[in-house]
Amino acid sequence: MIFENIRNLREDNDKTQKELAEYLNIKQTTYSKYELGKINIPIEMLIKLADFYDVSLDYLTGRDSRKNRT
Structure with missing residues (x-):
């Protein structure tokens, strides 16, 4: 589920x-x-x-299915 959500968010944006790898300071392959x-994605x-x-x-x-923080 997490991997699908981060991919969808990346594509939607x-x-x-x-x-994203540069923002996280990791390799693109990671x-x-x-x-x-x-x-696994570290916390x-x-x-x-x-x-x-x-x-x-x-x-x-x-x-939670709501994207926005409330």
């Missing part, structure tokens, strides 16, 4: 994997593995992604 669900990266997209951690993890 017209961002590339490279742009970010790609996050989106493919091949490796600090999830927090940065939630902040970047202005969504809750609950949304990223699939616990």
